[in-house]
Amino acid sequence: MTTLNETHDPALRSWVASANATGTDFPIQNLPFAVFRRKGTPESFRGGVAIGDQILDLAAALGGGIFTGESQIAAQAATQDNLNALMALGPTAWSSLRLALSRALRYGTSAQTALTACLIAQAEAEYALPARIGDYTDFYIGIHHATSVGKLFRPDSPLLPNYKWVPIGYHGRRSSIVVSGTPVRRPTGQTKGSAERPDFGPSQKLDYELELGFLIGQGNAMGEPIAIEDAEANLFGVALFNDWSARDIQPWEYQPLGPFLAKNFASTLAPWVVTMEALAPFRAPLIREAGDPEPLPYLDSPGNRAGGALDIQLEVCLQTARMREVGQDAVRLSSSNAREAAYWTPAQLVAHHTVGGCNLEPGDLLGSGTLSGPAPNQTGSMLELTQGGKQAVALPGGEMRAFLADGDTLTLRGWCEREGARRIGFGECVGTILPALAR
Amino acid sequence: MTTLNETHDPALRSWVASANATGTDFPIQNLPFAVFRRKGTPESFRGGVAIGDQILDLAAALGGGIFTGESQIAAQAATQDNLNALMALGPTAWSSLRLALSRALRYGTSAQTALTACLIAQAEAEYALPARIGDYTDFYIGIHHATSVGKLFRPDSPLLPNYKWVPIGYHGRRSSIVVSGTPVRRPTGQTKGSAERPDFGPSQKLDYELELGFLIGQGNAMGEPIAIEDAEANLFGVALFNDWSARDIQPWEYQPLGPFLAKNFASTLAPWVVTMEALAPFRAPLIREAGDPEPLPYLDSPGNRAGGALDIQLEVCLQTARMREVGQDAVRLSSSNAREAAYWTPAQLVAHHTVGGCNLEPGDLLGSGTLSGPAPNQTGSMLELTQGGKQAVALPGGEMRAFLADGDTLTLRGWCEREGARRIGFGECVGTILPALAR
Numbered sequence: 080m081t082t083l084n085e086t087h088d089p090a091l092r093s094w095v096a097s098a099n100a101t102g103t104d105f106p107i108q109n110l111p112f113a114v115f116r117r118k119g120t121p122e123s124f125r126g127g128v129a130i131g132d133q134i135l136d137l138a139a140a141l142g143g144g145i146f147t148g149e150s151q152i153a154a155q156a157a158t159q160d161n162l163n164a165l166m167a168l169g170p171t172a173w174s175s176l177r178l179a180l181s182r183a184l185r186y187g188t189s190a191q192t193a194l195t196a197c198l199i200a201q202a203e204a205e206y207a208l209p210a211r212i213g214d215y216t217d218f219y220i221g222i223h224h225a226t227s228v229g230k231l232f233r234p235d236s237p238l239l240p241n242y243k244w245v246p247i248g249y250h251g252r253r254s255s256i257v258v259s260g261t262p263v264r265r266p267t268g269q270t271k272g273s274a275e276r277p278d279f280g281p282s283q284k285l286d287y288e289l290e291l292g293f294l295i296g297q298g299n300a301m302g303e304p305i306a307i308e309d310a311e312a313n314l315f316g317v318a319l320f321n322d323w324s325a326r327d328i329q330p331w332e333y334q335p336l337g338p339f340l341a342k343n344f345a346s347t348l349a350p351w352v353v354t355m356e357a358l359a360p361f362r363a364p365l366i367r368e369a370g371d372p373e374p375l376p377y378l379d380s381p382g383n384r385a386g387g388a389l390d391i392q393l394e395v396c397l398q399t400a401r402m403r404e405v406g407q408d409a410v411r412l413s414s415s416n417a418r419e420a421a422y423w424t425p426a427q428l429v430a431h432h433t434v435g436g437c438n439l440e441p442g443d444l445l446g447s448g449t450l451s452g453p454a455p456n457q458t459g460s461m462l463e464l465t466q467g468g469k470q471a472v473a474l475p476g477g478e479m480r481a482f483l484a485d486g487d488t489l490t491l492r493g494w495c496e497r498e499g500a501r502r503i504g505f506g507e508c509v510g511t512i513l514p515a516l517a518r
Numbered sequence: 519m520t521t522l523n524e525t526h527d528p529a530l531r532s533w534v535a536s537a538n539a540t541g542t543d544f545p546i547q548n549l550p551f552a553v554f555r556r557k558g559t560p561e562s563f564r565g566g567v568a569i570g571d572q573i574l575d576l577a578a579a580l581g582g583g584i585f586t587g588e589s590q591i592a593a594q595a596a597t598q599d600n601l602n603a604l605m606a607l608g609p610t611a612w613s614s615l616r617l618a619l620s621r622a623l624r625y626g627t628s629a630q631t632a633l634t635a636c637l638i639a640q641a642e643a644e645y646a647l648p649a650r651i652g653d654y655t656d657f658y659i660g661i662h663h664a665t666s667v668g669k670l671f672r673p674d675s676p677l678l679p680n681y682k683w684v685p686i687g688y689h690g691r692r693s694s695i696v697v698s699g700t701p702v703r704r705p706t707g708q709t710k711g712s713a714e715r716p717d718f719g720p721s722q723k724l725d726y727e728l729e730l731g732f733l734i735g736q737g738n739a740m741g742e743p744i745a746i747e748d749a750e751a752n753l754f755g756v757a758l759f760n761d762w763s764a765r766d767i768q769p770w771e772y773q774p775l776g777p778f779l780a781k782n783f784a785s786t787l788a789p790w791v792v793t794m795e796a797l798a799p800f801r802a803p804l805i806r807e808a809g810d811p812e813p814l815p816y817l818d819s820p821g822n823r824a825g826g827a828l829d830i831q832l833e834v835c836l837q838t839a840r841m842r843e844v845g846q847d848a849v850r851l852s853s854s855n856a857r858e859a860a861y862w863t864p865a866q867l868v869a870h871h872t873v874g875g876c877n878l879e880p881g882d883l884l885g886s887g888t889l890s891g892p893a894p895n896q897t898g899s900m901l902e903l904t905q906g907g908k909q910a911v912a913l914p915g916g917e918m919r920a921f922l923a924d925g926d927t928l929t930l931r932g933w934c935e936r937e938g939a940r941r942i943g944f945g946e947c948v949g950t951i952l953p954a955l956a957r
Contacts, residue, residue: 214691216778217775219775239774245708245771247771247774247778248775249688249689250690250691250782252653252876253652253653254876254877254878254882255876257740264741264875267743267875276683276811277684277814279814279815279816282874301696301784302952303955304955332684332686333774333776334680336658336686336687336772336776337772337775337776338688338776339688340871340873343876344876375716375718434707434779435706435767435779435782436705436955437782438694439693513741516741516742516875
């Protein structure tokens with residue numbers, strides 16, 4: 080795990096006033112990266128760093144004299160229309176860039192004059208995906224999610240025998256990963272239907288999945304696994320992620336090889352990637368219950384046991400089209416905590432993914448799987464919230480939802496807070512459902 | 519389906535003499551594409567066309583005066599280190615390039631003088647992947663494979679109820695797809711072990727899968743499905759493909775979300791992509807048995823019924839390290855025919871993949887799944903050939919194989935032949951097993 084350093088000092092304040100506001104996602108202790116441009120312009124997309132309600136344009140800041148040596152190389156790498164080159168540089172470069180940014184954005188710095196012109200209001204920005212994702216893998220580390228979903232199918236043995244040994248994962252579709260704000264069209268497909276013939280039509284059980292996405296740094300050569308001790312150094316950062324799912328398409332198609340059209344119509348990634356270094360104050364020991372097996376050696380290290388988990392608060396909010404019309408705020412459907420939700424750590428996912436020789440590349444995305452807590456109001460999907468659709472939830476204003484309706488806007492949020500550290504946030508991961516294409 | 523034209527005329531001969539030899543994979547009627555350079559040089563990889571035992575270097579040929587208008591644009595697009603730009607141009611451009619190449623390589627053409635200098639012997643070439651693959655999907659269209667494998671688990675109902683309705687597929691790993699000739703390291707991983715604890719070590723059941731890979735042309739925008747009538751126009755071509763599989767890792771890890779480490783350590787793609795136009799003489803009606811259901815409308819068209827299938831002969835050959843030492847030729851393990859093996863056509867795979875809105879991109883790879891015939895000597899994997907490893911096969915020289923051993927070289931071959939058409943081939947898809955990494 081990254082150790083604490085001057086960039087984590089909770090007393091630090093920025094000359095960007097909004098970064099000092101209570102409750103901001105982006106104080107100077109955070110400094111997450113995104114790829115952005117001014118909304119509605121033909122500008123090139125390029126790397127930026129969030130500070131309060133502003134974005135520091137890294138390409139513009141290059142001439143500001145705040146970077147030297149390794150931080151200059153790292154800042155230069157972050158000026159492209161994706162952050163892959165920065166991710167490929169590795170943790171020393173990331174750390175050097177973070178330190179330079181932290182010093183340049185601190186209250187009282189001489190860099191303020193030069194950098195003020197490099198700020199763009201987040202309200203005036205639009206985003207691209209932070210990485211050119213080469214491969215996307217979705218895991219299933221949410222043990223309460225796996226248990227709840229398993230119960231719907233197998234009440235007596237909800238968790239399969241491999242769950243506490245193998246970090247279960249599968250490959251997902253990269254081309255249909257979109258950045259937060261992109262509308263999501265309701266998919267059409269086969270569902271089980273009668274014994275004689277499946278049904279075909281728009282999904283009637285469209286759902287979200289509350290996930291975190293882990294973005295890979297340098298990665299490994301094919302055939303050369305990453306040891307768990309080296310896994311954290313291959314993680315660049317974390318972003319909110321929504322793995323939209325069609326619950327009626329999945330059961331009919333997924334045997335024997337796994338989900339396909341139920342998942343590949345769209346997944347939404349938040350623009351802001353919070354670095355592993357920013358998360359250093361919020362690492363925590365793994366949660367294990369009595370009777371849980373010791374992990375196999377390739378999935379175990381003292382560092383991972385002591386601080387492999389991420390203490391991140393998460394929430395899901397819904398605003399229907401009708402709520403928007405009448406000016407009603409989004410309602411919170413659920414909230415959970417990544418540490419309490421997850422059986423496996425990001426380092427274990429990296430070690431497992433590569434143990435057979437599979438190569439990870441800079442910008443690859445590992446989804447966590449749905450991060451539900453154990454309580455009924457901590458579910459990370461409608462499937463769990465409504466018990467497979469059987470218990471629709473009542474929304475303020477009287478609407479009912481068993482699954483998502485056209486026009487619904489789903490927003491994921493995440494943040495870290497604890498005594499003695501400055502709160503940091505992940506921004507938002509947003510998507511609105513469009514009706515299925517007419518046929 | 520592409521109609522026959524002058525490029526398919528079986529009477530055509532080339533001024534490249536080796537292209538006229540009986541049994542060549544690459545007569546002038548074929549003209550497949552690859553990405554190559556002179557072996558062991560620092561030259562850029564670039565597009566080439568096979569003609570007999572030679573490669574026509576398209577970048578070098580650009581100045582030869584044989585291309586005009588659309589064929590010039592297409593040839594230019596094929597000079598990069600991948601064929602994605604050519605694939606993105608679509609069938610009219612591909613066809614125009616093929617016609618120009620066919621005319622320029624014909625016996626008696628005036629282009630011979632200029633183009634002779636643009637030939638490089640295949641024996642002196644090395645290859646890169648033909649495409650920068652954005653996403654890789656593996657299907658499961660081999661109905662005899664699905665039946666045989668299903669029998670190992672469920673003797674009474676080998677085929678699942680969805681098989682004849684849904685073209686079953688799942689997303690695979692793109693980063694570990696390598697070009698033919700790249701050695702493949704035996705993967706290490708968890709296997710079932712005792713009730714108390716899984717085993718961990720090198721796979722003892724390493725296997726191949728005889729597949730075809732379909733390479734996507736223009737593709738579709740997210741949310742806009744490709745109708746089956748338009749599916750063929752989105753297919754650039756076909757290459758041999760080996761989806762290496764660890765049969766002992768798969769059963770322990772694959773529930774509930776599908777194969778992961780059992781497959782993602784390596785897959786091997788042949789360098790030569792045979793275009794759909796070259797395959798026009800070898801299209802055939804779908805095979806359906808009495809009682810097979812009518813496909814749902816989005817998977818059905820008159821053209822697909824009449825000629826959606828591909829009549830391609832396939833074979834698998836094995837040469838062990840010991841056979842190499844004593845100079846013994848590879849032995850044929852099995853042979854099959856893609857049309858007899860497959861329940862679904864490439865057009866049905868494209869229509870199904872996109873029906874929910876998933877976008878395909880130029881250079882995406884769709885694997886067919888294992889193409890086994892119904893007979894015991896037509897199996898596309900060791901799993902079937904040896905009945906799950908229970909009946910090891912004897913090799914000439916006395917060695918036995920239940921699964922692949924270190925040092926084994928596996929070669930896939932494919933070709934089309936029928937009365938009234940010139941035989942065309944797919945080259946080879948080769949891989950040799952390296953021992954697992956020492957730990």
